[in-house]
Amino acid sequence: MLLEITDLQVFYGRIQALHGVSLYVAQGEIVALIGANGAGKTTTMRAVSGLRPAAHGRIRFDGEDITKLRADLRVRRGISQAPEGRGIFPGMTVLENLDMGTYARRPGREQRQQDLERVFGLFPRLKERRMQVAGTMSGGEQQMLTIGRALMARPKLLLLDEPSMGLAPMLISQIFSIIKEINGQGVTVLVVEQNAQQSLSIADRAYILETGLIVTQGKGRDLLADPAVKAAYLGVA
Amino acid sequence: MKFLIDNFWTLTSTGLTQGAIYALIALGYTLVYGVLQLINFAHSEVFMVGSFFAMWTLNALASHEGHAGALLIIGLLVLAGIAAMIGSGITALFVEFIAYRPLRRRNAPRLVFLISAIGASIAISEAFGIFISRNILPVPQLVQPKVVLTLFGSQIYNMQVIIVAASIVMMVGLDQFIRRTRLGRGVRAVAQDQDTAALMGVNKDRVIALTFLLGGLMAGGAALLYTQQFGLTRFNVGFLLGIKAFTAAVLGGIGNLRGALLGGLVLGLAENYGSALVGSQWRDVVAFVLLIVILMFRPTGILGESLGKARA
Amino acid sequence: MPEKILEIDEVTLRFGGVTALDGVSFHITVGEILGLIGPNGAGKTTCFNVMTGVYQPTSGSVRFEGEPLGRRKRHEITRLGIARTFQNIRLFPEMTAVENVMVGADARHHTSVVGALVRSRRHRQEEQEGREKAMELLRFMGIDSRAGDAARNLPYGYQRRLEIARALATGPKLLCLDEPAAGFNPNEKAELLELIRKIRDQGYTVLLIEHDMRLVMGVTDRIVVLEFGRKIAEGSPSEIRENPAVIAAYLGVPEDAA
């Protein structure tokens, strides 16, 4: 078990966002966490990466209890998150943003070049724009950048927060095929998504989150057909 | 007015010299602001302590009337500069540890940070006044004043050239450090987005300490240049200079390194031209009125804010 | 033809190079509950902000009761009769619940410094009237039991309701609710649904931004759907539910169709 979350509760001030979430991610899997907005997906992500403290419950990673570990130290353990939306450094160039991904691990020149090539291989757009200031790029390009940057950390576990958000349909399917490809290279992926269709179709397993609780879980393909999914999103019973 | 025109270039060169020192000190305000969005009111004392370290070093090593060789002078200046930077750097870290870190841990309101920084400023300055001296203390000036070139009929002195050149070298060095190195990127990352920075494995506390340290090093450099220009220091020397440097930082756009340079130079020039026009006694009034006028039209300073967004 | 209370006409809004709204047009009719939906980042809240004067549209216009809003200040727009709540609760956290609502009621009051200093008769009248109105609204929202507590100390659901009470206190003709059900459990959502209907029945027009489709479908009369800053659909809840463009926008395009 690479990641194991037990009875996780998270508060914002006095507002409880997670009411006891338990899930696990095994080595080499793609696991999707889906649900409508405000269901607690991003909060779960932030708790795993250490940006949000857990009020209760436990998070184990690679056999170690990391519940109380500082966020930057979790990165060093091998958890890398591509944050949602415009979680890039807008004032840095693409290349600088990618270099930030290697901050914790300080690769040598050669290694860095290798990693860059790998990311550029996945996202040729980034190579074209590598000297561009990231804040001036389109939403889709920024999304690619956050993923590419997370990969630069050579994570054991890649956390993807809404990778399809704000993207045109063409780009969305492209992103998901890239996720699949990354996973093929041996990276375990936990992806949080609103776009149920796409994420479920690539995920090995999936959890459906509703108002801070996991309501359903199962194999990705199975859930695609599950009416509970449609209910969670469109409110059709 | 005639005086201003007749002496335009002299006023310009002295204004730039003064402005360069403002700019170096302003960097400290701007760095800390860029990362924490807080005014480090105690930065004036960071500068003051550096000037004392420079003085002690030079008093110990240099003779007041020495006409030593150029190499020796450069060596002494470098030593004094290092001492000043150590003094200022330690003070900056000290301020961070004593007056900022405990409050950050407690998530204190912004106003409280300001009060504790003001407290640190008063306490440090007064401690020097009580335990060392309240008098003006002379500092050996190593460089004999010499006219190095005459520009449009105005004489430019060697020290002026040294100050402007040294300031620019230090600022370029800092700029490059912030832009090109891993640690510098860490500083910019925290300035732009603390959470995302943490996701990259950046240790926020360490970066904040580094930011204070960098500001301290620049202030230490400024302190050495200041003592060499004026040959003195005093326990409260930082007060007015600090206010001016802070004004310069805001003028240029606080949180913006190049803004600090621009703000410092604009302020230095404006003070000198203004003094020539309306009399030296109105110098500070000129500085503050300029600040208010500029902020009225550009509410975030000449170059705008942000350590990150303006690309350092 | 029922009267239009608010008309959004070909509104485009650009930030730098990003187009947040792209020629959006729709209207709200007096007395209806209009739903404004769309996936994250579709421009719903931006649309709200244009209507309440937070942003000026790059082109196009917003008309309230036939009058263009133009460059009116935000507080003036509130006094015209548009009130709103916020996606992330933005109460005045250290003020009590009743004080929060009174701030809203103050939008219709006129006491200024001098009146307050000397405790003029109008001041006292307005204070009393404001307090009564505030208490009445708190009762209406069912949170009057915590009137004296700092807003910060209220449970989450109460805070959401308090925001609505505060908005109602400004005496609006149009009430804009920005994701009022965010973070609610199904029970709370059901209660909210009732509440919104009650508010409409009191004679307010309501604009509702909401993610929870069950809520939106259940309460609105009409729905406008945005995606990428464009309007992609408009119609009754049942029409919207069957609209393929909407389904694609929400659930994503199935792999084989991409």
Added chain:
Amino acid sequence: MRQRHIGRFAAVAVAIALAVAGCSSSSSTSGGGSTPAASGGSSGSCDVSLGFFGALTGQYANLGVNIYDGVKLAIDQHNKKNPGCQVGLVKYDSQGSPDQAPALAQQAINNPKVVGIVGPAFSGESKAADPLFAQAGLTTITPSATNPKLADNGWKTFFRILGNDNAQGPAAAKYITNVLKATKVFVVDDASEYGKGLADVVRKSLGSAVVGNDTVQSGQTDFSATVTKIKASGADAVYYGGYYPEAGLLVKQMRGAGVTATFVSDDGSKDPGFIQAAGGKDANGSILTCPCLPPDKAGGTFFADFKAAYGQEPGTYAAEGFDAANVFLAGIDAGKVTRADLLSFVASYKGQGVTKQISFDSKGEVSQVSVWAYKVENGQIVADQVIN
């Protein structure tokens, strides 16, 4: 003379205050402690004290301490000679601030044993405190406040034991024209009451010899704009009205810019700090005027006594402080131990002090005034000559 002021600042913290409350109530500066017989005077007829009013701590303490030492020497000598009449000395440490002065003055007035005050030392605090002393009939002799207007307020209790700025200014002008033979003088002041007042008198006395003027700010360190003006004016002498920190920096920056004009300044600059601020050699050749006697020229054994008592030479105004105290002590010895008696005694006093022949005119000004020129030589301030 001085009337600058340090920011009125305060030690706060209830916590700390409470912690020290116990030990501090007895350790206050005034009254008891080191001063002899402030309260427990042995002789009934002599159970009185003198007050010292001026800065003993803070930025302007140097000058106050000089005067205080002179006053204390006078009282110690008196008490030694008169075992039956022990006069006390009470300190009122104003830190040179006019804001703190009234409360201290009131406190002195409330203490019935205090029959005379040496001070207030600076002009600003004098303006704040002297009205109270005048109302209470408590005589003051200032050994250092030189603002001429102080004598114009009709304060019957005001006496000044040295020449005011109206005497010093013309003397400085005379020295510049007669001794230095300068024809082009640039006059600078620091906008302070003292510095500007003095500079204006000098401007008036010099008339057409003034080729330029500028005003600087106290606390300023960069005088480049002023130096540029001086240089452009081609002056052969520069007069500066103000205090030593700025004076020292100004002369240094003048020399740095190659201005060789003789630098002349006032008693506010007559302080070792002037030479320090000027960085040593740049101060050499500067002329400083002062209505004060060179201490080694003081009469009697004052110079030697002072050195014996304190292990150092008397500083500026120490001798004036000594004289002022002795005027009071003479009155006390003559049995004038009430405030009213002492006031009329001082008003009609005639006697030889160590600095000059002392008597006061109807406005309280000392009749005999001498202004001395001092010169900086090899980093020392040495007496040059009396200006007649």
Added chain:
Amino acid sequence: MSTGERLQAIDLRRVRAVSGMRRWWSRLPRGTRFAVLAVVAVLLYLLPVLNPPIITTPDSDFATVLFTVTTYCLAALGLNVVVGMAGLLDLGYVGFYAVGAYSVAMFASPSSSIATKYPWLVCVPIAIALSMIAGAILGGPTLRLRGDYLAIVTLGFGEIVRLSAVNSPGLGAAAGITSIPHPPGALNGQPIFSVLDAKPYYWLGLTLVFVVVALVRNIENSRVGRSWLAIREDEDAAELMGVPTFKFKLWAFAIGAAVGGLSGAMFAGKQGFVSPDSFPVLTSVLFLAAVVVGGAGNRLGVIVGAIAVAYLPERFRGFQNSRYMIFGLALILMSIFRPQGLIPNRRREVELADRKLDEVGVEVNA
């Protein structure tokens, strides 16, 4: 769930503990409360007559010190409107204090350049009006600036006021203005406000403090005061709830300035002499410290703060030489250990208790 409840319980206990005194007080019968207040008020008036040991100042005149304390209380009350209630950081408040003092000096003193020789009492409203105008002049162009910019601009304003006084012969330049008349009134042919007896000044000052407290309280419990609080808590939300934020921020500045001007007018009427020396930047810092040390936003708190800042240094003159330093250290210690002030604002208290809760998060996070 259980953790949440536990946290909430801890939080509530904290809030209750800190507000215990307040609760006890508010539960006393109205009559008892009134009686206690009356006794306290009488005792306050009698302070300089009783000269209570320990409290009295051994080294300077107690009544004069008390009077100074009242001027600081007034200034702190005024600044509290700006900083504590409206949340606007003002580092140049001494400027308004100076405008008030100079207004009195200019219009009342026979030795000023205009020498209108109005009596003190006529000059007080003039001083208040001019201070308000100064507040509006400063606020008009600058209130749109964000917090830290506002701080440096106000600091500059304070210095502009002082330096203008130093450099303007019409304002008496550095020498200042003397022979300012005292407040009026006579008893048995003797003026009440004499040079020698500071007690009447103290009584007048104390009365004004009571009056200002009452007036500020009236404003605080009104539409205006609520608007200020709303602006402090969330300016955008306030604007969207129909609060004309700019107008009310300007009012906060003007009212704060007016109270500062009143304080300056009192100072001038007692001292009889004003000069630029009395208005340095550090005094602004001192006023601000009074507000923050006492507890920003709380009237009683800022009064306690003003007492701490103005009285303690006079009480402990023995520490003359190191009192600045102790003051500085005290500010740091206060910030760390009691950031809410000695007597915190009821609202701030809750806020801080809440922040404590979040500390759990900070520890994990930082």
